[in-house]
Amino acid sequence: MAQTAVMGAGSWGTAFAMVLADAGNDVRLWGRRPELCETINAKHENSDYLPGIALPKEITATHDPAEAMAGAEIVVLAVPSQQLRDNLVSWSEHVPADAVIVSLMKGVELGTHKRMSEVIAEITGAGPERIAVVSGPNLAREIANREPAASVVACEDQGVAERLQKLCHTASFRPYSMTDVVGCELAGTAKNIIGLAVGVCVGLGYGDNTKASVITRGLAETARLGAAIGADPVTFMGLAGMGDLVATCSSPLSRNRTFGEKLGQGMSVEEVMGQTSQVAEGVKSCVSVSELAKLHGVEMPIVEHVAALIAGEMSPDELVSRLISRQAKPETV
Ligand SMILES: NC(=O)C1=CN([C@@H]2O[C@H](COP(=O)(O)OP(=O)(O)OC[C@H]3O[C@@H](n4cnc5c(N)ncnc54)[C@H](O)[C@@H]3O)[C@@H](O)[C@H]2O)C=CC1
Numbered sequence: 001m002a003q004t005a006v007m008g009a010g011s012w013g014t015a016f017a018m019v020l021a022d023a024g025n026d027v028r029l030w031g032r033r034p035e036l037c038e039t040i041n042a043k044h045e046n047s048d049y050l051p052g053i054a055l056p057k058e059i060t061a062t063h064d065p066a067e068a069m070a071g072a073e074i075v076v077l078a079v080p081s082q083q084l085r086d087n088l089v090s091w092s093e094h095v096p097a098d099a100v101i102v103s104l105m106k107g108v109e110l111g112t113h114k115r116m117s118e119v120i121a122e123i124t125g126a127g128p129e130r131i132a133v134v135s136g137p138n139l140a141r142e143i144a145n146r147e148p149a150a151s152v153v154a155c156e157d158q159g160v161a162e163r164l165q166k167l168c169h170t171a172s173f174r175p176y177s178m179t180d181v182v183g184c185e186l187a188g189t190a191k192n193i194i195g196l197a198v199g200v201c202v203g204l205g206y207g208d209n210t211k212a213s214v215i216t217r218g219l220a221e222t223a224r225l226g227a228a229i230g231a232d233p234v235t236f237m238g239l240a241g242m243g244d245l246v247a248t249c250s251s252p253l254s255r256n257r258t259f260g261e262k263l264g265q266g267m268s269v270e271e272v273m274g275q276t277s278q279v280a281e282g283v284k285s286c287v288s289v290s291e292l293a294k295l296h297g298v299e300m301p302i303v304e305h306v307a308a309l310i311a312g313e314m315s316p317d318e319l320v321s322r323l324i325s326r327q328a329k330p331e332t333v
């Protein structure tokens, strides 16, 4: 068992802190707002993000990053992807030199096109044997309700992945280990964008054939970019790929799918933003992933159309009709 720090007390940071505590670890949860930390410590509940869920007593919250990470063997990062860089710059002096840094985030940075593990390596100087990713079909509320689910722990060092796997294996959470960090991160990021597209179709009133078509072709274009950036193609068939895509695209709990659904119903991006208190990563990552694909000469039509929709360059109806009327071709990845 280990001393762990979870940096980010939103829905997934808190739910994953529960997983770590259930697995027998000591958990310090860093929260941005002191008053939320006080409530968590006093009431053992994160009333803002997971209301009604009793947190294990082993979780203590703090607003002080130095206190959160003091002596931590495992540092878990759970803030919105576009906010990671700024936070990590201010936290890096407190990250213990030998701690394994675990990303829960599912996004690609705007401007740099870097995956979160690349941002972590750049800012902390940690080598690949100290950087890991957890990703899979893990909607925070279901995990916090201790509904059974599987996930993937990826680290280039298989031994480190296996250690983390043991540290977060509980009676309801079953992690698998793997070494494909690139594939895991890309799959997690792209599924948010495909989830937005599926949500748009749901909002327009389309049914399961449409959803399944977008999911399947979404996975194909994700795997295409994966092949270009060095991912293992098998990852896209696994929990971080197909698994997470199905969970996100099927569930009303998904913020990305819900965001898309509201767009499909006719709301503007600004209107939906105004109603959304939690992060829908695909809204930003559609731009960075679309640019990354272009840099690698890879076509990602669904991602590109979602980026155009978010930029206000096309309507939900146009998104669907333009994708359907693309030139006919063989079904290849
Ligand atoms: N919620 C879920 O079901 C899952 C989320 N994820 C990923 O985990 C990451 C975190 O997501 P959630 O916890 O769900 O998001 P959230 O929106 O529920 O919470 C985000 C947390 O980051 C904090 N935050 C926001 N802006 C910040 C800033 N500028 N500086 C520092 N902290 C800031 C918020 O106060 C909050 O504590 C995302 O990349 C998401 O895609 C991954 C798997 C499941």
Ligand SMILES: O=C(CO)COP(=O)(O)O
Residues within 6 Å of the ligand: 106, 136, 137, 138, 139, 140, 192, 195, 244, 247, 248, 253, 254, 255, 256, 257, 279, 280, 281
């Ligand atoms: O990543 C998730 C489930 O695995 C959560 O999806 P949303 O961010 O769309 O809610």
